[in-house]
Structures are given as C-alpha cells and as structure tokens.
Amino acid sequence: MTVTGSRSWLLRLVIAFGFAQAAVSMARPAVSYRALSLGADERAVGVIAGVYALLPLFAAVPLGRRTDHGRCAPLLPVGVVLISGGCAFSGTAGSLAAMAAWSGVMGLGHLCFVIGAQSIVARQSAPDEQDRNFGHFTIGASFGQLVGPVAAGFLVSGEDGAMGRTSALALVVSAAVGAVSLTSLWRIEHRTSGAPARERPRKVPVRRILGARGVPAGIFISLAVLSATDILTAYLPVIGEHRGIAPATVGLLLSLRAAATIACRLVMTPMIRLLGRTALMAVTCLLGALLCGGIALPVPVWALAVMLAALGFCLGVGQPLSMTTVVQAAPAGARSTALALRLTGNRLGQVAAPASAGVIAGVAGPAAPFAMLGLLLLVAAGLGMRTPTPPGGRGVRPTGGGTPAFPGTVQKPQPQHSPESFPDRE
Numbered sequence: 001m002t003v004t005g006s007r008s009w010l011l012r013l014v015i016a017f018g019f020a021q022a023a024v025s026m027a028r029p030a031v032s033y034r035a036l037s038l039g040a041d042e043r044a045v046g047v048i049a050g051v052y053a054l055l056p057l058f059a060a061v062p063l064g065r066r067t068d069h070g071r072c073a074p075l076l077p078v079g080v081v082l083i084s085g086g087c088a089f090s091g092t093a094g095s096l097a098a099m100a101a102w103s104g105v106m107g108l109g110h111l112c113f114v115i116g117a118q119s120i121v122a123r124q125s126a127p128d129e130q131d132r133n134f135g136h137f138t139i140g141a142s143f144g145q146l147v148g149p150v151a152a153g154f155l156v157s158g159e160d161g162a163m164g165r166t167s168a169l170a171l172v173v174s175a176a177v178g179a180v181s182l183t184s185l186w187r188i189e190h191r192t193s194g195a196p197a198r199e200r201p202r203k204v205p206v207r208r209i210l211g212a213r214g215v216p217a218g219i220f221i222s223l224a225v226l227s228a229t230d231i232l233t234a235y236l237p238v239i240g241e242h243r244g245i246a247p248a249t250v251g252l253l254l255s256l257r258a259a260a261t262i263a264c265r266l267v268m269t270p271m272i273r274l275l276g277r278t279a280l281m282a283v284t285c286l287l288g289a290l291l292c293g294g295i296a297l298p299v300p301v302w303a304l305a306v307m308l309a310a311l312g313f314c315l316g317v318g319q320p321l322s323m324t325t326v327v328q329a330a331p332a333g334a335r336s337t338a339l340a341l342r343l344t345g346n347r348l349g350q351v352a353a354p355a356s357a358g359v360i361a362g363v364a365g366p367a368a369p370f371a372m373l374g375l376l377l378l379v380a381a382g383l384g385m386r387t388p389t390p391p392g393g394r395g396v397r398p399t400g401g402g403t404p405a406f407p408g409t410v411q412k413p414q415p416q417h418s419p420e421s422f423p424d425r426e
Helices: 008-037 042-051 054-068 075-092 096-123 127-155 163-184 206-211 215-243 247-266 268-275 277-295 301-329 335-364 368-386
Strands: none
Touching: 008 042, 008 075, 008 096, 008 127, 008 163, 008 215, 008 247, 042 096, 042 215, 042 335, 054 096, 054 335, 075 096, 075 163, 096 127, 096 301, 096 335, 127 163, 127 215, 127 247, 127 268, 127 301, 206 215, 206 335, 215 247, 215 277, 215 301, 215 335, 215 368, 247 268, 247 301, 268 277, 268 301, 277 301, 277 368, 301 335, 335 368
16 A cells, blocks of 8 residues: 555544544533533633643653654554543542543543544655645544534533533543544554564654754644634633623534634645745734734624634644644654654643633633733744745655655655646745
C-alpha cells in the first residue's frame, strides 16, 4: 500500500476522530456545569479546565518519539479508553479535586488519540496531499465539536437542584459516545508504514526540531487557535449563566461555531490557492482577534451567534495548516516528535490560558478572558506573516535521494512544475 492508494483509511480515521472529539466536546461544558453545581467559582472552573491539559503536557514528546520509530495505530484505542473512562468517572466524582483528576485522564486520552492519528495522516499522505488530508482529518474534530455541545446543552438542565444530576448524565453519555469510535479503527494503518529496526534513524534533538524555521511559528499559531477554542468551550457556559442564556442555547452557539469551522475546512483548498498558506493563516488570526474582542462586549444573543459563526470560520484555518507547516519544516525522521511538540504547545496553552482566564474572570468578569484571547490571536497573526513558504509554495520537500517524511513511507515521484503550478508561491 502506498500513499497514493485508497483513502478509506482517512474516512475511517475522520469518523473515529469525530466520535472521540464529540465525547470530549460534550464532556468539557458538562464538566463546567457539574463543577458549578458542586460550588465552583470562575477560578475553580479555570483550574479544572487547565488540569485537562496537565498530564498531556509531560507525555506528548515521549509519545511522539515512540511514534517516530514505530506504529501509530496502537495509540488510538488506548486514547479512546482513557477518554471514555475520564468522562464516565467525571460524572460520578463527588468533589472538585476528583473532577480535576479525571479531567486530566480525559486530556491524556485525547492526546494519545491525536498524536497517533496525526502521525498516520502525515505518514500516509504524499507531501502535496498534506494540506488537503489534514483539512479533511480535522473535519472529524469539527463535527465532534458541532454535535457534542448541542447534546450536552440539551441534557444539562439549568433548573435549581437539577444541574448536578443532569450534568453527570451528560458525562456518562459522552463516555458511551467516545467508545463508539473503536468501531472504525480496524486496519487504519498501512503495514508498510513502520520501519524495520535496522532502518530506524537516530533521535533528532528537540533543540534542532524547535530551531527549524517555521516550527516555532506553527506551534504558537496552533496554541493560540486551540486556546481560543478551548476557552470558548469552557467559558461560554459561564457567560451564559451571567447573561441569562439557557444551557441549550449555549450548546447551540458552540455548535454553530463548530459548523462554521467545518464549512471553512471544506473550502480550504481554494482559499489556499487564492491567498497562499502564509497570508491565509495571518488574516484569519487577525480577524479572530477582533471577533474575540467583540464577544467580550454585552451584545444580544443574535449578535453573539453571528460573531461565533465568523470566529469559527477563522479558527478553522489554524489547526490543519499549522500541522502541515510543522511537518514540512521539521527535520526528516522527527515528524511525529515535531507534531508532539506542537501538541505540547497546545497543552501548555490549555494549562496556562484557562488558569489565566480564571484569574482575569475573577477580577474583571467572565467576558474578560475573550479580550485576552484577542491579544493572543493578534500575536499569532504577526507570527503568521513571518512563517516561511518553502520552495514549491505548499512546502513540498524534494523526495529524490532524500529521507522520507516518515520511516517506511512510500512517496510518489514529484514532477517538475512551472511557477504557475504553485498558487502559494510568494
């Protein structure tokens, strides 16, 4: 099997990721509501949201190292089990400390799944297919983010005394939803993807990976975009409580954001052809910064819906294109580790951003974290403008005589192109 063969593996991976992400997206707001029912304030909600990323912060690079020199697929079922277990036990936890611990388990499971899945996409995609395949892959995440909050919103009741029970029910249901993804994980990795032990390259130092031009910018852009998505998920319920917006409406608003993200990724290829990868990342981060600032204002629900839809469209660009940027900028033989470092940056943002948001919300009100996100995305826009576009526009590395992007990857021959063949050339 080569990277040019059937892409049924990609469809099944998207389906599995959709269910796994739906479980997490359903559980995150449910965790916030359950924490509120147990007496948590804005600071405590921020701490619990941050713990979700704490264990993955330390586990990402070792998992990436393992994946660089072995198979990716075993990480997927392990991730699903941890996600489902974290969701279920969060629903039965009787204290904020226990909820924080199981939230961390859920985050570790999500990390395992994402590292394995992203490495499979990068390993089994030809260089000129990576933008498209990463875009399609992240549609699974967007679909989960579309369905999960709606389901949580309809299951959680805002009535006095009922929120604790209904949020626990939502968490148990999310565990079952996550387990469904196991049905799509059969034969998802090509047997030729792994390299024999004698062909495995030496470990590339982390310093060298981070020193590759384009890798730090890709990591920070991903961090900023994910932090925006994460704080939206965790703090929109808090804003809803303060502004009198029902949990079901909050779920619909979060799902509207996710639907706009799906729409963005369906049209990403023509947008790249029109603007180029670098300009597209920078422009969408800049617009996202302005929209986050708008959410902090006391606007009516219809205006909030419009801004969330536009913000979802803008946030849809950063994740898949930052994956391609990091993969193509990283040294050969260290692509999974580079993706893991990108995820480490994501998790660092998921620890620091909610904790900072909790402090800011406690001082300046629950809408203030969105102003902080605006500043973060503004910095990402500036870095996006400085992200290099390698020769060939899409960052396609020459394959003749070079080391494949991953051990055992079969890459298709790259024909000679005229400058017109590369719409991303700047």
